[in-house]
Amino acid sequence: MSESDTAPPSNFIKHIIDGDLKAQKNEGRVHTRFPPEPNGYLHVGHAKSICLNFGIAEQYSGLCNLRFDDTNPEKESVEYVKSIKRDVEWLGYEWAGEVHYASDYFQQFYDYAVALITSGKAYVCGLTPEQAREYRGTLTEPGKNSPDRDREIEENLVLFQRMKQGEFEDGQYSLRAKVDMSSPNINMRDPVIYRIRSVIHHQTGDDWCIYPMYDYAHCISDAIEKVTHSLCTLEFEDHRPLYDWFLDTLEMESHPQQIEFARLNLNYTVTSKRKLKTIVDEGLVLGWDDPRMPTIAGLRRRGYTPASIRHFCDAIGVTKSDSVVDLGMLEFAIRDDLDSNAPRAMCVLAPLKVVITNFPDGKEEFLQASRHPKNESMGKRGIPFSRELYIDRNDFMESPPSKYFRLAPNKEVRLRNAYVIKCDEVIKGAGGVVQELRCSYDDKTLGKKPEGRKVKGVIHWVSVQHALPVEVRLYDRLFNEESPDKGDDFHSSINESSLVVVKNAMAEPSLAKSTKGSRYQFEREGYFCIDSVDSMPNRLIFNRTVSLKDSWAKEKKK
Numbered sequence: 001m002s003e004s005d006t007a008p009p010s011n012f013i014k015h016i017i018d019g020d021l022k023a024q025k026n027e028g029r030v031h032t033r034f035p036p037e038p039n040g041y042l043h044v045g046h047a048k049s050i051c052l053n054f055g056i057a058e059q060y061s062g063l064c065n066l067r068f069d070d071t072n073p074e075k076e077s078v079e080y081v082k083s084i085k086r087d088v089e090w091l092g093y094e095w096a097g098e099v100h101y102a103s104d105y106f107q108q109f110y111d112y113a114v115a116l117i118t119s120g121k122a123y124v125c126g127l128t129p130e131q132a133r134e135y136r137g138t139l140t141e142p143g144k145n146s147p148d149r150d151r152e153i154e155e156n157l158v159l160f161q162r163m164k165q166g167e168f169e170d171g172q173y174s175l176r177a178k179v180d181m182s183s184p185n186i187n188m189r190d191p192v193i194y195r196i197r198s199v200i201h202h203q204t205g206d207d208w209c210i211y212p213m214y215d216y217a218h219c220i221s222d223a224i225e226k227v228t229h230s231l232c233t234l235e236f237e238d239h240r241p242l243y244d245w246f247l248d249t250l251e252m253e254s255h256p257q258q259i260e261f262a263r264l265n266l267n268y269t270v271t272s273k274r275k276l277k278t279i280v281d282e283g284l285v286l287g288w289d290d291p292r293m294p295t296i297a298g299l300r301r302r303g304y305t306p307a308s309i310r311h312f313c314d315a316i317g318v319t320k321s322d323s324v325v326d327l328g329m330l331e332f333a334i335r336d337d338l339d340s341n342a343p344r345a346m347c348v349l350a351p352l353k354v355v356i357t358n359f360p361d362g363k364e365e366f367l368q369a370s371r372h373p374k375n376e377s378m379g380k381r382g383i384p385f386s387r388e389l390y391i392d393r394n395d396f397m398e399s400p401p402s403k404y405f406r407l408a409p410n411k412e413v414r415l416r417n418a419y420v421i422k423c424d425e426v427i428k429g430a431g432g433v434v435q436e437l438r439c440s441y442d443d444k445t446l447g448k449k450p451e452g453r454k455v456k457g458v459i460h461w462v463s464v465q466h467a468l469p470v471e472v473r474l475y476d477r478l479f480n481e482e483s484p485d486k487g488d489d490f491h492s493s494i495n496e497s498s499l500v501v502v503k504n505a506m507a508e509p510s511l512a513k514s515t516k517g518s519r520y521q522f523e524r525e526g527y528f529c530i531d532s533v534d535s536m537p538n539r540l541i542f543n544r545t546v547s548l549k550d551s552w553a554k555e556k557k558k
């Protein structure tokens with residue numbers, strides 16, 4: 001899909017729900033859930049799932065639960081629980097009622113497991129994990145029955161209770177559903193539904209030493225919460241028969257419908273919590289919320305707005321076929337938002353001093369400039385002009401090529417929101433490095449064209465005496481390669497220059513009042529926001545959210 005494509009994106013799930021509502025299925029209710037495992041921070045892929053689940057609930061006046069799928073305590077933590085809640089709220093969604101946890105239902109899962117054993121549909125198995133793998137068979141060979149498959153119901157009940165009481169070692173026994181070892185679908189070959197893990201759980205402490213498996217816990221949680229549509233990613237398609245088997249076998253009152261959709265893959269990006277955790281643990285970035293991370297926390301700190309992420313998720317649509325979305329689309333979404341909403345300001349990243357020789361020493365003028373070129377309601381700001389200014393070193397060339405419209409010896413350029421100046425003299429320091437420019441200004445060019453000559457270039461500037469020194473952090477893509485997610489080793493595709501810190505950029509003084517959350521377009525440089533973690537009132541730090549144009553699109557065409 002291109003940026004200009006304005007056709008409404010497809011969402012086949014809405015068609016299914018429309019049909020269900022017409023047929024009066026689920027008494028006309030729509031109830032979804034977002035079920036993250038608290039084993040890492042959420043990433044942009046999860047944003048797609050959040051926007052889908054909460055968006056559908058909103059659109060159909062239904063409900064959406066936030067449920068932590070916390071059945072794997074070793075990898076989970078309260079830090080992750082907190083970050084996930086914050087991210088969902090920040091995206092602008094409200095979950096129905098209290099936050100739910102799969103662990104809220106541990107007793108019910110246990111009771112349902114006892115019911116399965118009692119009806120001969122589950123058994124305690126003593127195969128070691130290696131043996132179990134061997135017995136499971138392959139895609140082309142059926143599995144073999146476990147020697148414990150026909151264990152007496154009574155004995156199973158006793159063993160399962162002893163598992164719960166902590167009488168066995170981790171891995172010594174498991175509880176398995178009795179489905180079909182010869183099923184072509186490996187998920188149906190007597191899947192494990194409980195395993196022994198003597199670990200502390202972040203919600204239930206040491207209450208349990210047996211923990212249910214995802215496939216078993218998920219469908220029952222959905223049914224307990226009377227979810228109507230259980231939306232998940234395509235890799236669960238082969239698990240759907242098992243989802244239905246548990247609910248049918250347990251004769252659950254409610255039977256949610258599992259519907260699979262394609263996960264979001266973004267080029268130049270890793271979207272796997274496990275790999276993102278590696279990136280954090282190895283110190284390749286400064287944390288989960290490092291502005292280079294594709295986590296929601298990282299995007300937030302980078303300066304993305306909730307609206308831009310929601311628009312992006314809308315634009316990519318929801319389908320059943322896997323594809324890779326161009327990172328440029330995400331960047332387009334934030335650029336589009338900030339173009340309309342971010343006030344303009346000037347900030348010089350590589351300062352070069354300019355002395356306006358015909359401007360009186362000690363004089364200052366306060367020029368007026370619009371905060372936004374198209375939105376008058378944002379008002380104006382005062383910009384001080386004085387004899388000494390900074391311009392950007394990259395806006396001057398001593399021996400420019402033809403068609404160079406910025407500043408050069410004996411050439412004119414317009415200072416943005418101010419006058420036309422001409423470069424009369426270049427002053428160099430040791431090694432021939434340009435240190436200062438002596439220029440003259442034309443005082444009749446404020447807001448007016450110069451008489452009798454054309455000046456094409458416009459450059460930004462700040463007054464030396466009024467300039468506000470700030471730190472600017474220029475971020476780029478974390479990976480140089482389109483598919484860092486292929487294979488396990490993404491290290492070779494890390495972009496070594498994904499962060500460039502500019503310690504002494506010079507900003508216009510109106511920025512001194514910027515507070516956390518402030519966003520600007522630094523004219524000609526891109527969109528920037530105040531860093532929410534490191535910035536201090538007396539030492540402002542700005543993150544570049546995105547450049548003004550998609551420089552990578554150009555790269556690719558080269």
Ligand code: ATP
Pocket residue numbers: 034035036037038044045046048049069231232233262263264265271272273274
């Ligand atoms: P990861 O592989 O990154 O750990 P996960 O699927 O294990 O992802 P969960 O916490 O289980 O992470 O995901 C919560 C929900 O978000 C699930 O319903 C999952 O299908 C969905 N989800 C995860 N990744 C994506 C993605 N890239 N695109 C869309 N939905 C996703």
Ligand code: MG
Pocket residue numbers: 037
């Ligand atoms: Mg998962």
